[in-house]
Amino acid sequence: MRSADLGRFARRSLTAYRSRTLLIVLAMSIGVAAVLVLTSLGEGARAYVRNKLVSLGTNLLVIIPGRVESFGGGGGMMSGRTPRDLTLDDALALRRIRGVKHVVPINVVSGEVWWNGLRRDVPVIGSTDELPHLWGLHLAQGQFLPPQDPRRATPVCVIGWRVREELFGARSPLGEMVRIGDRRFRVTGILVRQGQLLGLDIDNLAIIPVASAQALFDLHSLLRIALEVNASEDVPFAKEEARRILRERHEGEEDVTLITEDAVASTADRILVALTLALGGIASISLAVAGILIMNVMLIAVSQRRSEIGLLKAIGASAGQIRAIFLAEAAMLSGAGGIAGTLLGQIGCWAIRRIYPELPAFTPVWAAVAALALALVTGIAFTILPARNAARLDPAMALARR
Amino acid sequence: MIHLSEIHRAFRVGDDEVRALRNVSLDIAPGEYVSVMGPSGSGKSTLLNIIGLLDRPSSGLYRLDGEDVTALTPDRAAQVRREKIGFVFQFFHLVPRLTAAENVELPLMLAGTPVAERAPIVGRLLQEFGIAPRARHRPDQLSGGERQRVAIARAMVMHPAAILADEPTGNLDQTTGKEVLHLLEDLNTRGVALILVTHDPELGGRARRQVRMIDGEIHSDTGARP
Secondary structure, three states, X not given: OOHHHHHHHHHHHXXXXXXXXXXXXXXXXXXXXXXXXXXXXXXXXXXXXXXXXXXXXXXXXXXXXXXXXXXXXXXXXXXXXXXXXXXXXXXXXXXXXXXEXXXXXXXXXXXXXXXXXXXXXXXXXXXXXXXHHHHOOOEEEEOOOOOOOOOOOOOEEEEOHHHHHHHHOOOOOOOOEEEEOOEEEEEEEEEOOOOEEOOEEOOOOEEEEHHHHHHHHOOOOOOEEEEEEOOHHHHHHHHHHHHHHHHHHOOOOOOEXXXXXXXXXXXXXXHHHHHHHHHHHHHHHHHHHHHHHHHHHHHHHHHHOHHHHHHHHHOOOOHHHHHHHHHHHHHHHHHHHHHHHHHHHHHHHHHHHHHOOOOOXXXXXHHHHHHHHHHHHHHHHHHHHHHHHHHHOOHHHHHHOO | OEEEEEEEEEEEEOOEXXXXXXEEEEEEOOOOEEEEEOOOOOOHXXXXXXXXXXXXXXXXXXXXXXXXXXXXXXXXXXXXXXXXXXXXXXXOOOOOOOOHHHHHHHHHHHHOOXXXXXXXXXXXXXXXXXXXXXXXXXXXXXXXXXXXXXXXXXXHOOOOOEEEEEXXXXXXXXXXXXXXXXXXXXXXXXXXXXXXXXXXXXXXXXXXXXXXXXXXXXXXXXXXXX
């Protein structure tokens, strides 16, 4: 029997038993669509989280004072020594590392901003002109801190959107003098309203030069130093160099902790890949259900078509040909279901993207291929038994019974 | 051509053993016209199934064209059926979703004959049996007589040596039945062996050789050679 004939013969029986065909194609397509939509959701979530992490900067290296031990309790405390300060000079020393784009010293202290008898409690950030690059800050009006030697305590400040609302109302704060702690600062810029970043409310803070912050609040150590390198490949080198430089400056003591963001990102990525696979796996259960439906319908088809099978045998069909006829029908049914399901799944993903624009729910190619292949395999696998029953029918019996 | 010797066929129905054929020996020469008659349950359909390789004897020997076909594998039996035997049934057994032409074409399709070769063969047969105008009709659009003629065309498409017809007129009115029988007899005159199973003595009486069966045994055989 030629394969073109096999295909035509199978197609004829699919069009002849229309409701049976539609039912199976529907079940199969729902299964395939479920796999596609759920894996796309997983992939979308992964892309979403990755985007968020990248916006923090995967090219980032953060140095905090004190050695964080993963076990054994705070080593410094146990040995009776307090960790050395992480100073502004330490930060300046890190500037000479190759591939480093920005070195940003950061202090965060809670303080008060006064203007014209009005007061607002805000976190006061001490940093440099490079902070906007690091945090992706944008100015609504005016200018950020001036580019200058970080050791200079210029009395200027930048305030968040809400601080400006609360203290100045409709008036322009640019050039006004506000009081932070017991010093006066000239407002040079206002930040764009942008909400939370790393648990910090960007709309409700004041930024002053790091040297001013240290003088104002009598600080000796930085909260952290953030290093941004040119490319993520530079991170390991910068990390080792920073470790070496700080060890030298701290008399051979390794008393800082270096954190890279890509470790966080890759862990999150792994978790979300596992989640995607789990979602796909759960969705494949619906494919198995579709497979069982195919088996049922095929078993019914075999008993309904007993006399036809008997006839085919009488006119010379081999057992293999009978099996092939039923398997070809199953392959066509599940193939059609797979294609319909792919379309349905894409419509579903499109709808998700419309409803949640933040979630890039696109079907990964591997999932599309796997869902289609799984549909075919399930359809054929669950037809093996009915097809074998058909092939084993006794032709004399099948023809005798009407 | 057909050589049956000491064929037995027993079925098990529940606890009882039903002996459908007992010690049947029968030789049929190429081109012979044999009718097999007998009351229902006498074993004539079982005999036809065994000759047509749709069933296997419980014991005995069956040679077809000199080949021992008593215990062929199912696939080899299918091949022999395809090449040497044409079946005509009481209930026509046409595939309902296929047209008349496609039903006639089925054995060629199963045999893997190229599409280009099939069309002329099928066309000629449809012409010959007077059903060419109905070639594109499905069985439910055909009359009983037309259906049986399509079935006979299908039986003839592989040029079989023998046609096995099991009550071919049983589902037709008298006139149509006669026509169908004439058609089969016509094929016989052209050299195809015709084995006709019927319970109707009038139809069976037309055959040159008549085999009568009772209780699974051959009761009489007008053409038996000593």
